Amino acid sequence: MNALELRFVWLLTVLGSDTLRALASNRLWSEDLLNDFVPSGRVSNRLVRSLNNKDDTAVALAKASSASSSSAEVGTKDEKAENVELKAKNPESPKVDLKNLEKEINKKLQKQTELEMQELQKELPAEAHPVGFAHSSVKILRDPVGHPVGFVGEKMMSVATKGKTRFPLIKGGGGHRVMDLSQFLWYVQGLVWALLVVFLVYVVVDYTLWSDFSYWSRRGVPTRSPVLPFFGNSLLKWRRHLFLEPSEFIKQYGTIYGWFEGKVPWLTVADPNALKEILIKDFDSFTDRQTFPTMKPYIRLMMSDLTGGDWKKVRSLVSPVFTSGKLKAMTPLVVKCAERLRENIKIAMRESESSVIEVKPIFSIYTSSVIASCGFGLDTVLKVDDPFIVHGRAMFVNPLQTSILSVLPLAFPRVVARFLPHAFPFESLQFFIDVGKQVVENRKEERVKENYNSRKDFMDLLLDAQEKDDSGLLTDECVVAQVILFLLAGMDTTSNLLVMLVHELASHPDIQEKLFAQTKEKIREHDGDIGYEMVHNFPMLENVINETQRLWPATGSVARRCTQSKQLSNGIQISQGTTIQIPIYHLQRNPEFWDDPNEFHPDRFQNNTERNPVSFMPFGLGPRNCVGSRFAQLESRLAAVHLISKFKFSVSEGATTRVEFSKGNTQLHPLGVRVRVELRQ
Structure with a gap:
């Protein structure tokens, strides 16, 4: 200066x-x-x-x-x-x-x-x-x-x-x-003109020298247009449903095409053979996920942001937490939250004169309660205005997401990370960091006592893994980071799944009644015990939830970064540092894999063992899939049984069956889904 x-x-x-x-x-x-x-x-x-x-x-x-x-x-x-x-x-x-x-x-x-x-x-x-x-x-x-x-x-x-x-x-x-x-x-006035000249010079230099927007065309890969300085192909992203975009461009450019997020070259891959190479066969060349520069150490310690050897080591320590035996031990904690969910539905019915309720807030309380109990070890009855709920909800509200400012992280990622901390709700993040640190401290004090009775929750299991860690990676800070990741990965995704499950059942009463009849039978078979064994031996429930996830995956796409240059079998050369977009929403509605891909038909999963593995991957595919997928399935199935056994859902009078989703990101966030609820006798 x-x-x-x-x-x-x-x-x-x-x-x-x-x-x-x-x-x-x-x-x-x-x-x-x-x-x-x-x-x-x-x-x-x-x-x-x-x-x-x-x-x-x-x-x-x-x-x-x-x-x-x-x-x-x-x-x-x-x-x-x-x-x-x-x-x-x-x-x-x-x-x-x-x-x-x-x-x-x-x-x-x-x-x-x-x-x-x-x-x-x-x-x-x-x-x-x-x-x-x-x-x-x-x-x-x-x-x-x-x-x-x-x-x-x-x-x-x-x-x-x-x-x-x-x-x-x-x-x-x-x-x-x-x-x-x-x-x-x-x-x-003089200074303003000087700054304007400097900015224009920077634009010219950036566009002509520092940006290589001919990157894909020189490699013979079809490229989206138009490409703009700084922003690439993403200038108007806040106005679009990003999970729908790949399907539109695949029709125009084919199953593999290049584009630019800011100045970074991306490659969208929807070709099944190429995806198997990237996700499974040649995984060692595509081990990392997309990350955003941040100044917050707890975010950098999350397993989703770890790279290379650090990720492999932490993953190996955390994976045993989600074995069948550990999940069985954790099931009573989830069942207790599911019972509260049922009571919250009844309360909402009493407060609504027409018994028409908006279900997302209620399901958010359920998923937050599960995470508070199983992740943070907090056995408390959460309400809509509880700080845990308020801050948890704020973690998924990005103030830049629905405005033109959403393009700033693309053009200036490090500048935004340094000078615009509110691009991420760090105040709410700090709340969970403080809670996590206090829980770790208290739990360690309790664990040394002779009469300590383990809760067998996520926190206890991580501390067990920490004691076995000889690498020094699983520090207290890393433990807290994984618990917060548990929150980020599980709160909104599972609540959105339950919202769309109820919506589909309300829109298809014949399927709902069939599922209700089988649910009653399963409960009788297990003497009224709604637990781990019951929900994991319930084929129709599994099919209904799978079909809901096929139509409405938690995220429209996932990303992998090329960690070492690799040439695919189709001849396309992918350089180190390139980000690969995998369009899950498109693949799970691809007519090449599914008959009537936009229709809700749970029976399609009956004996469907011959399907292509890339046609259905709601939790990802390969070694870097979602480590908590089995817990998420347990959580959603227990909630579904408690709901279906007690309530009947129907479309409210005058309502449309079309669901609106938020714009500006690849995740599917349903907005304002309301259904009529009746208490079954």
């Missing part, structure tokens, strides 16, 4: 707060400001109010000056103020010669300024003399109407000269000069 920019930053610091506050409120006058123009005496608050109420400014100023000049005759300060007020009320006050008044005020101001400058000269060292633009005399500044105005406030003066003068000064070597408003505006 050069000297010119440093001066401008200093001026904004000194002048910004008071000036902008006054301009925003259109109240440029203050008692201190009037005293700048009438230095020999104080003015009344009534006069200040009259000026701010847009009375004749010049006349009021003249009356104030006249009042101050007669201070010797009036006597006390109270008498002076009273004299000013009486003269302001007197309709027969003599006319004021404004020209003479201005000259008189200028003389007083100049004399006072010279005296104050002399005092300041004595206090400041030689290398800290106030300097500025050449302006030999102090003049009254006027607004466009002609009224005398000022933009200097008490706070600004104290910053500039420790209260010794009422005019803005810049420290440096030189003489004593005062900057007026016109010079300040000229200064700002």
Whole structure:
């Protein structure tokens, strides 16, 4: 930053707060400001109010000056103020010669300024003399109407000269000069033009030298258009349903095409053979996921953000947490939350006169309760306004997502990570970090006691894994990071699945009744015990949930990064650092794999063992699939059984079966799904 920019930053610091506050409120006058123009005496608050109420400014100023000049005759300060007020009320006050008044005020101001400058000269060292633009005399500044105005406030003066003068000064070597408003505006205008020129030069250099938007065409790969500087193909992403986009472009460019997210080359791959190579056969060349630069260490420690050897080690430590035996032990905690879910549905029915309820908030409480209990070890009854719910919901609300600002992370990812922390809800993240740290500390204190009774929850299992870790990777911070990832990966995805499950059952009453009959039979077979064994030996329930996930996957696409250059069997060369987009939503509705792909037919999963593995992967595919997929299935199935056995869902009168989804990201977030609920006898 050069000297010119440093001066401008200093001026904004000194002048910004008071000036902008006054301009925003259109109240440029203050008692201190009037005293700048009438230095020999104080003015009344009534006069200040009259000026701010847009009375004749010049006349009021003249009356104030006249009042101050007669201070010797009036006597006390109270008498002076009273004299000013009486003269302001007197309709027969003599006319004021404004020209003479201005000259008189200028003389007083100049004399006072010279005296104050002399005092300041004595206090400041030689290398800290106030300097500025050449302006030999102090003049009254006027607004466009002609009224005398000022933009200097008490706070600004104290910053500039420790209260010794009422005019803005810049420290440096030189003489004593005062900057007026016109010079300040000229200064700002010059800087704006300079910044604009620098920005345009940067755009040209970035587009011509630093960006390679011919990357894919030179490799013979079809490329989306148009491609724009900085933003690539993603300028209007906040206005679109991103999970639908790949299907549109696959029709136009084929099953493999290139595009740019910002300046980064991406390759969309929907070819089944190429996907098997990327996800399974040649996984060692595509081990990493897409990550976003962040300054927060807890995010970097999440398994989803770890890369290379660190990911492999942490994955090997965490995977045993989700074995069948561990999930069975954790099932009672989930069942308890599912029973509360059933009660919350009843409460919502009582509060709704028509028994039509919005289901997403209720399902969010359920998934949050499961995570609080199984992840954080908090056995508490959560309500909609509970901090755990509020902060959990905030974690999925990105303020940049639905505005034009959503393209900033694409063009300037590191700048956004450094200077726009609110692109991610770090306040809510910090809440869960604090909770997680406290739980780890408390749990470690309990575990050393002889009579400790393990909850067999996610936290206990991670601490068990930590004790067996000889690499030092699974630190307390890493444990907390995995619990928070458990929240991020499981809260919204499972609640969205339950929303769409209820929606499909309400829209297909014949399938719902068949599932209800089989649910009653299964409950009788297990003597009323709704647990792990029951929900994992229930083929129709599994088929219904699978079909819901096929139509409405948690995310429309997933990404993998090429960690070492690789040539696919079709001849396409993928360079290290390239990001691969895998369009799950498109693949799971591809007519090449599925008959009537847009219809809800759970029976299609009956004995469907011959399907292509890339045609259905709601939890991903290959070594880097979702580590918690089995827990998510347990959680959703237990909730479904508790719902189907007690309630009947139907489409509310006049409602449409079409579901609206949020825009701006690849995840599927249903909006405002409402259904009619009846209690089964």
